[in-house]
Amino acid sequence: MRYYIIILFPSIIAWSSNVTSDVDVVQEDVKAVRAGEDVNLTCSFSKLLQSTKAWFKQMADGKSLQIVSLYLNQQPSWNKDFEKMNRFNVIKGDGHFNLTILKTTPADSGTYYCVVASYYSIGMGAGTRLIFKDGHTTLQQSLIDTLHPGDSVNLQCSIFTESCAGEHSVYWFRQSSGDSQGVLYTKGERNGQCNKSSESQTQSCVYSLLKSNISHSDTGIYYCAVAACGEILFGKGTQLNFRE
Template sequence: MNHHNAAFWSDSPSPQENRNTTLHLFCYFDQLSFSENKYTMVLQCLYKGDMAMHFSWYKQPFREKPNLISTIYKYDKYATFYHEFKDNPRFSVQSSNGVNHLSISDIKGSDSATYYCGSAHSNVVEFGKGTILNVKGISNSMSVLQQPVSESVQPGYSVTLNCTIHTETCAGGHSVYWFRHGSGESRPGIIYTHGDRSYQCEKSSEAGSPTQRCVYNLPKRNLSLSDAGTYYCAVASCGEILFGDGTKLDIHEMGNIKGFILSGGDIQVATEVDMRILVLLSIIRTGVLLCCLTIIFLIYLIRK
């Protein structure tokens, strides 16, 4: 039994972005169809306002231009599909007042992409911010491992994130992307791509195996607080996109550094509170030492 899992991030524009029609685009499992052990995914697009008359759906695969999926007039019952989506029973549009949902049945790896819902009025087309759809579990020969799972450093330090990929060798090669999902951000943003660097990979030693192992590093130098977040590595290969589980990067500032403690040969950073305690202990120790020296000196004088 082959089950397909989908991972996604979504966002909704604020009313300031579209004063006449507000698009609220989000994605969720509307229904799970177990006929033929396949999933059906519904991408929802809700809109408010009376100005928009035409609505559309676009699909944008990684590193490709957006492709028009469908258009529908506000008062029409059925949508018009284009290109490879025309006469494709896997794609359908559910439309009614304030609703323009895109349904994709029999989810495949090639469905992985960013989907945009758009509205048109007065020769102006406006879009929601899109939904990234990532279909997992399609190929058992493809995996992404990220190390470390988490890392905690101070501002100004450097760290290297690691992404190890096991993937099939394809004629079109593969591309690797890095995303960062910062705290308070609604969706990850792409920060770096390695492009096609298949020459860096090592092919499997097993005879006849089409798999290869590739290692990619993302160095982050002179870190600041704004670099904190979860970093995801993703590989696009053989018509599929697979994400790693992510590396959480925490960046913490320490207290005001006032000095150092030398203890057993190790250097430990002392904060302002530590220094106050050290000064007090130093005064006490000095006082005790002076008292001992005074007593010893008096004993010496008496015996003399």
């Protein structure tokens, strides 16, 4: 298979229509860190005797920005914006070209791609998404008493966050005996009752799932999952049982 693609070298960018994509480049899917921590983004590939390696970051507007490139055993060539931060480094060797970021900040979040190219072949990893955890985010689910068929029940999912703004996306799952866990709502609810404390910078939000006229077919454990503050949190579940 042939691709019309850009080959990267330290001092030139050349277009070629004779490049084949036959280099396997392996990256981790996601790396989750807390602000201030160091992170190592790994990139492994089949060994090429003469190759250029590079790291890119995909920006919020969809554009890709080259961070660093390396040709053979020469010194890495850095984008000046990243070099002057003095927080980025590469670890190179046979079959790997890892990117290290020191003292990460939320501005470092994004998707990082590793590219390996020779004159006639090229490979690009699927990308590593760097996300940030919030050390002060908790998720709770309501407890439900035993129910009767025909009852209505309001399942609640509460999230408490500090120093984190923005919307949440909430998903509900149900797991019943003999069935695999399935998604009840896939779009992600964004409307909840939120209160913010002016004293402690704490925000609490409550999301509800109302089920009316329940029956034995609704039996199971209901889980909420909330995407917030750069991570996904899962509740411990609320179990619905019926009185015999």
